Amino acid sequence: MLRQIDVKITALGALGDGVGEHEGVPVFVPGAAPGDLVSVDVDAPKKNGLYGTLRKIIEPGDARREPACTVFHKCGGCQLQYLADKPYENWLTSRTEAALAQQGLGDVAVAEPVITAPKSRRRVAFKALKAGKSLVLGFSKKQSHQIVDVTDCPITRTEITDLIAPLRSVLTAILPNRKQAELHLTVTASGIDLLIDAPMELDLAAREALVDFANEQDIAAIHWRDQGFLDPVIIRRTPMMDLSGIRVPLAPAAFIQATDEGETALVREVVAACKGAKRVVDLFAGIGTFTFPLAQNHQVLAVEGAKTALEALQGGANFASGLKQIIAKHRDLYRRPMTAKELSAFDAVVFDPPRAGAKEQALELAQSDVSTIVAVSCNPNTFGRDARILADGGYNLKRVVPIDQFLWSPHIELVGVFEK
Helix, strand or coil, X not given: CCEEEEEEEEEECCCCCEEEEXXXXXXXXXXXXXXXXXXXXXXXXXXXXXXXXXXXXXXCCCCECCCCCCCXXXXXXXXXCCECHHHHHHHHHHHHHHHHHCCCCCCCCECCCEECCCCCECEEEEEEEEECCEEEEEEEECCCCCEEECCXXXXXXXXXXXXXXXXXXXXXXXXXXXCEEEEEEEEECCEEEEEEECCCCCCHHHHHHHHHHHHHHCCCEEEEEXXXXXXXXXXXXXXXXXXXXXXXXXXXXXCCCCEHHHHHHHHHHXXXXXXXXXXXXXECCCCCCCHHHHCCCCEEEEEECCHHHHHHXXXXXXXXXXXXXXXXXXXXXXXXXXXXXXXXXCCEEEECCCCCCCHHHHHHHHCCCCCEEEEEECCHHHHHHHHHHHHHXXXXXXXXXXXXXXXXXXXCEEEEEEEC
8 A cells, every 4th residue: 555755865776766764664756866754655564675756856966967858757768868978977986886796896996987968879779650640659657568759859969850840741741540560770881771660561652651751851761560571662872880990781760879089999999808819709799889990900800699780790891901810700699609618719808788687607607718708788687696606716807987878778888897
């Protein structure tokens, strides 16, 4: 049964929730900041404390500021937009330190976070729903399938937000009533790449409307995906990514780093850590975000399990000049991690797995004699787990850099440098 209590917030938790205490029990309050005195509704205690719903800010603390977005209280993104700059930066550092401390690595030096600026996000997924004669286009409400209509977004590049109104117009014309679509937009070196995912076939009128839209807005390419079937509506220019001066073709809605600034920071740390190595293996290489900058000074084996990504990497390597040798290899590193024996041929290893981390690969790395390992992760918890495995194998975690590409959200990228 719900009851109302007043709580003084003293810290931020791992997900950015305000944390206070009531009668000796921790209270977690989304939307609250350190220094706030808040009124919250709480239910029965759970394993690690009480979870509250914010009713009212009785007295705001110094860590709070007015959110920049007009739909902040509705939209499910940018949960920490109400935090002032310094408290937000401090939270990024403490979140990283806490994940390391949980694995007994609390003495590792955590560098000052790299925080990307507003209006820097270069890939976005919007949702759209036709409702009568109008169309709702935006992001999902927190913990809901309801779509919050947007006209702008403070974290997203203007090349994308300038398309919101034109997209609304063309989708209103082609989507049937009550049909929903998901729009994946990516800013590439050759223009905007747009993938529209919707459970319907395009008729001639809809196809012509999208072609006109692409021409009017100078869109590089539009694909339509209906239940897995990919239809190239129009390709005016092949979407390409510029990876350290190498042009790499990009498949529709393919993974890239979320911001240019974040990618630059990640590459800078990886390249610096591998300095002096002759042969480097890039595990979970993707389209070559680290492969190409590394290949300027090192021989690189790029290993990737997704064939589409590996084909893009190989396509870039085939036409690149002025680089050392690049060998691209298809391999599912979850099912068949590179063994310690195979890794012994390399002077440095870079691995950048998905959010689940790379436990099996970390176990092999821990048994290897590679002198330098660079771990890149988008999940502090699985980074900590894999770091512990490497530490138990005799590797010393020298440095960790938090890189915030998902501004005002609980998601943090980390780069860690290990030495044998």
